[in-house]
Every structure is written in structure tokens, then in C-alpha cells.
Amino acid sequence: xxxxxxxxxxxxxxxxxxxxxxxxxxxxxxxxxxxxxxxxxxxxxxxxxxxxxxxxxxxxxxxxxxxxxxxxxxxxxxxxxxxxxxxxxxxxxxxxxxxxxxxxxxxxxxxxxxxxxxxxxxxxxxxxx
Amino acid sequence: xxxxxxxxxxxxxxxxxxxxxxxxxxxxxxxxxxxxxxxxxxxxxxxxxxxxxxxxxxxxxxxxxxxxxxxxxxxxxxxxxxxxxxxxxxxxxxxxxxxxxxxxxxxxxxxxxxxxxxxxxxxxxxxxx
Numbered sequence: 001x002x003x004x005x006x007x008x009x010x011x012x013x014x015x016x017x018x019x020x021x022x023x024x025x026x027x028x029x030x031x032x033x034x035x036x037x038x039x040x041x042x043x044x045x046x047x048x049x050x051x052x053x054x055x056x057x058x059x060x061x062x063x064x065x066x067x068x069x070x071x072x073x074x075x076x077x078x079x080x081x082x083x084x085x086x087x088x089x090x091x092x093x094x095x096x097x098x099x100x101x102x103x104x105x106x107x108x109x110x111x112x113x114x115x116x117x118x119x120x121x122x123x124x125x126x127x128x129x
Numbered sequence: 130x131x132x133x134x135x136x137x138x139x140x141x142x143x144x145x146x147x148x149x150x151x152x153x154x155x156x157x158x159x160x161x162x163x164x165x166x167x168x169x170x171x172x173x174x175x176x177x178x179x180x181x182x183x184x185x186x187x188x189x190x191x192x193x194x195x196x197x198x199x200x201x202x203x204x205x206x207x208x209x210x211x212x213x214x215x216x217x218x219x220x221x222x223x224x225x226x227x228x229x230x231x232x233x234x235x236x237x238x239x240x241x242x243x244x245x246x247x248x249x250x251x252x253x254x255x256x257x258x
Contacts, residue, residue, distance in 0.1 A: 071239070075232050075234055081159040
């Protein structure tokens with residue numbers, strides 16, 4: 001049985017992947033992988049995903065140069081999500097931000113403790129309940 | 130416009146959510162949320178998800194007691210994934226592990242730097258390429 005037999009791909013043959021900075025723990029991005037992407041990641045140590053928009057294997061950084069060296073691949077308890085622990089070479093986000101998660105949603109029960117702030121501040125009162 | 134208008138729910142009305150320990154950055158779990166779950170999380174500061182197996186709103190810890198206080202909710206650059214920064218009260222995983230990502234997949238290009246190890250060690254050579 002190959003390693004990827006332990007992964008439960010969904011009806012589209014994909015599994016969500018969280019990419020986390022192995023150094024400081026920042027969550028950088030969430031993308032998707034098919035079996036080939038997982039196998040190539042494990043074989044090469046370079047992060048591979050499946051581009052849902054382009055419908056093809058996607059080696060992170062193949063055009064931008066912002067590759068990710070994968071230190072470890074983890075699978076969750078029920079096998080339907082992966083975690084890549086990576087050493088990023090450049091920003092993960094296509095916007096040039098280090099992480100794709102730079103915007104905060106604010107609500108009455110949740111504050112804005114970090115991040116850009118301006119994205120979320122003041123919207124809490126507009127939350128419909 | 131409500132805060133959740135910024136979130137792009139998929140064709141099932143769901144969005145994946147990464148729960149991360151706000152204190153030390155550990156990725157605890159990935160689950161899904163519908164609009165109601167996001168709104169309740171923002172309004173109450175307690176992590177809510179949508180249980181795909183039960184088909185209903187799921188307040189984390191409602192039966193186990195292992196709730197999650199949400200410090201911040203972030204949305205990624207294209208609006209289709211959320212990040213809950215949480216203070217967990219007890220393990221996130223139904224197995225009793227602190228995080229659902231306790232198992233490692235090993236390959237020739239990726240080592241085993243942490244985690245349980247035994248789950249992944251030695252399987253690398255069996256990887257089909």
C-alpha cells in the first residue's frame with residue numbers, strides 16, 4: 001500500500017491542504033491536491049498542488065519562483081485533510097502578502113487582535129443575526 | 130453588507146475553516162462552516178462549524194465540552210477559506226489528541242521531523258511513482 005492510500009480524496013479526487021510555515025507556524029494558504037500532487041510532494045520535497053482553476057498539477061512557484069520546500073506532510077485523523085509544513089521562498093499569496101490570510105472578519109463576539117485590522121473594524125455592528 | 134458577504138461559500142454553501150491555536154500557532158483541525166456557523170462564531174466568540182456527517186450546525190464542544198474560544202476570524206485573499214484563531218478548552222480531536230494532525234506521511238523527499246513518526250516511517254520506500 002502506498003502512502004497516499006491513507007488519504008481520503010473527495011469525489012473530485014482532491015484533498016484540502018493547509019500550508020504552514022515550519023519556522024514560526026504562520027498559516028500561509030489553503031489549496032487542494034490530487035494523488036499525483038501528494039506523491040510528487042513526498043518524492044521531491046517541493047510543494048505540489050492541483051490547480052482547480054487551470055485543472056492541472058501545480059508546482060507552487062513554477063511561474064512566480066515563490067516555491068515551498070516541504071519539511072513534513074501530515075494527515076489528519078480521518079484522512080481527508082493534509083498539512084504541509086514548509087519553508088517558503090517568498091510570499092505564499094498571489095497578492096504579494098506573505099500569507100493569504102491577511103484580512104480579518106470582525107463580529108460582536110470576536111475582536112481584531114492582529115492582521116490588517118482595517119478590513120474588519122467597524123463591520124461587526126453590521127452583522128445580521 | 131454583512132461581514133459574511135465577503136465569504137465565498139461553495140456550491141454546498143460551505144467554506145473550509147482552519148482552526149489554529151492562537152497561543153502557539155498549532156494547526157488543530159480543519160472543518161467546514163456554513164453562513165450561520167460563521168455568523169454565530171462572530172456573534173458569540175465560540176467556534177461554530179457545520180457538521181457534514183450530521184447535516185447540522187455544530188458548536189464545537191457542545192457534547193465533548195472541548196469548546197474553542199475564537200480570538201479572531203480571518204478570511205483568505207479569494208474569500209473561500211477561513212482561519213479561526215482559537216483558545217482551545219481541551220483537545221480538538223475526537224481521538225483525544227490535541228490536534229487532528231498527529232500522523233505523518235513520509236516520502237523520499239520529505240523527512241519526519243516531528244509527530245508520531247511511526248505512522249510514516251518506512252512507508253516512503255513503498256511510495257509508487
